[in-house]
Amino acid sequence: MKFILHNCSEQERLKYLQIFNEKYDYPQEYNKSFIVTQKVYDIYKLKPSRCLILDIHTLESLGEVIPCDLLVYSNVANPLKRFQKKSCRYFGYYDYQNYDEKELLKFSFEHYKKLDVIDNNIFIVSPFFDYKNIEIPKKYDGRKKFYKEANRHFDRLHEHFDTLLYFQGNRPDTNNRLIPESFYYKKEIEIIPNGIQDSVILRYTDILENGLKKYQLTDVDRIISAFLE
Template sequence: MKNVLYYFLNHKKINGTLFYCFEYFACAKQNDPNIIFNIYNISPNDLEIVKNIFRERYVVPEGYLDDVKALNSISELYKTTYTKTLILDLHSFQRTYMFIKNDILCYSNDSHSMERSTTKNVTYYGYYDYQNFDHKTPLKLNFSIFRPIYNTGKKIFVSSRRYNYKEIELPIELQHKEVVTKAESTHHANLFEIFDTMYYFHSDFDTNNRLIPECFFYDKKIVLQLNAKFKDSIALRYEDILKNGLRNYTLDHTDKMICDFLE
């Protein structure tokens, strides 16, 4: 048996990594029904909230949600008897690595020291120059399970990292639209049915942005304000999708990390 593992962030409960984990879990589970998605450090109430958000965002068998489980102690984690663990962020890896006895596949969402072990294999995946990895592959989205949307509101969704939304001045041509933003640990039900335009204000490094490919998938207008001198996943993903479409970011059973996890 194998598992996807995520360390729950109580200060940022609903975030992109949580969705990436569920999407990789669902992709792997289509090929191996014994795959489990373990969320470490999550309360029973938050677990039910997360499951309901998954039900809203994705079309998957209800049995998949039954296999999203909580782990809430180091001893419980240490007692697990999996053959492989897939981890998609360094925070989860660093908080759990020492207590996992089996082989680990870790996505390097940022730069880090590449921990190795004499008792288990640790393999790193990444894509951009600012990531350390053994194998090159982008972090992808499982569009095959995305729930279709049937309505499109006229609002504008404003996104940014570490920036006061009240200080963001929209371009003149967008100032007439009602603004929607995301606060920490909140979730907008049916978010992609609320807005038709996404405005991204680039204020900080964004390592594996998923909003841009999501907006392309749902056919939203995308407006970027690129303020930084560096190139991270914002500009790189936007330019790549304009040129090549979503194929480089579409998760399926041929993905390198999925293949290695299921092997």
């Protein structure tokens, strides 16, 4: 099995590996499976038997030329494109998605690393990095804060805060990971809503009421089962 990073540099590959190694406990030999491709033909030469694509943008860019059956996580609404010479199965869960088979995109929490320390800081997030008009509740006065920024990576992010303050944007956040991960690490979470029913609100409400169990990746997951058929 290969993890393909298409149109990336070797430097970017090493950056992704650093992030994975910070976050997950997994066998180090898996690092060799992360490969960079610069041309579509590089993917073709791998002669894959099946390919899992986790967003519609990648499907639109590469779907026509990948020479095998496709499994696609339908993160946004799309026309469910079909191909003449290969099958394409779409997975999704929420009303703003369209798909063939219903399945959550889950998390392998059993492989998440334990935190060594947790700082008493507030992590402030607006999904599209628009902080001009936000108003931070006064109850957070006096506490150290830091912000999610485009193209900035925080080493071992979850060790730097115990409170997540999330401001919804003006368009849907279609596949938010931070909410489930913050629940897993037992953070305090506050969402400042903007009236949008997206993955942030839906996952937050669901986990608050029902816990994390159904978000744990297992070997009976529909997407994984289809990939390993």
